[in-house]
Amino acid sequence: MSDPSILAALTARLALLSSISFGGFPTVLPDVRHFVVVAHGWVTDQEFTNYFALAQSIPGPNMILMMSFVGWKVWGLPGALASAAATFGPPCTIYFASYSLWDRFRDARWQETVRRGLVPVTIGLVIASGTVMARAADVDWQAAAVTIAAATLMLSTRLNPLWMLLAGGTLGGLGLL
């Protein structure tokens, strides 16, 4: 796979998908899978699933890493770098433009209304993503207890949350979850 047109096609598709990934990059994962697995056969289904699981468990920019693994498989290191750039570049530009616009109208009266309306909905969604993650992670009651303990400790103490992640990982590694 050394045809440069393959690299260009993958990069262009990822740049397009990242620009329309409203609600986060996972929303366009099915499209990415269709493009690289079904339409072109560059990556097998099993490889695609492995990339996902791995990217989820490595700290850092998960989806950018996952697309880098895809790019690595398709076109080596240049593929990995191009895929990473295509995943974060276009959204960064959009974020910058929209935040600058938002900041310019900071004192406008309509912004106060929009803010007061949007913020509670957003917070509800943050709590929801926590519980969606918990549902996936809490395979038994011991794991659920870890989730509840972590949430309680974070709300009621100023303990560094890294300790809770470390405790979760240790309990899991010892086979207690």
Next chain:
Amino acid sequence: MSKPDIKQSYPEHPSLAAVSIAFLKVSLYGIGGGGGLVWARRITVDQQRWISEQDFADIVSLCQFMPGPNIVGIAVCVGTRLRGAIGAVAAVSGFLLIPWTIGFIVGVLCLQHAQNPVLQHILGGISAAAAGLLVATGLRMMLPHRGSPAAVIFASLGFLLMALAKLPLLIVLIGLAPLSIAAAGFQIARAR
């Protein structure tokens, strides 16, 4: 609120290096979907006091409406707020460069090995704790709004529609945002 690790001053313009290092931490500490949000709030609001709770909630709202990884958006917006365009570049570089390099090398090495069960269990335990931290971060963000019935209602609706009805995020946002904004407009008009 008076622990020694929390700064009482409000630096107007933190250095680019400080912004970059803050987002390097956000990136390395945040494991699993949404994990970065926990640290972004803790570091920029609680510890450094670079931005207010309200500004942070604003930025998170804005980022949920935009395409792309939300946490990268938070880096762009906080960086822009602190130091303009160059601040955004500093925040995103801190967030991406080192973590991407480490993650990519570790990932490519891992992909060459079979699935190790002990590793899987460790990762499972970490995800369980990480989920609890994310819920707690959401509840913390809600604290300043607990006195407003409309805010509590719309936060609960957002939670229920996404967590229980399992509707896609964009649908929930498009459905609830106009109603919630209208309610806020009504409240503000009545207060005048």
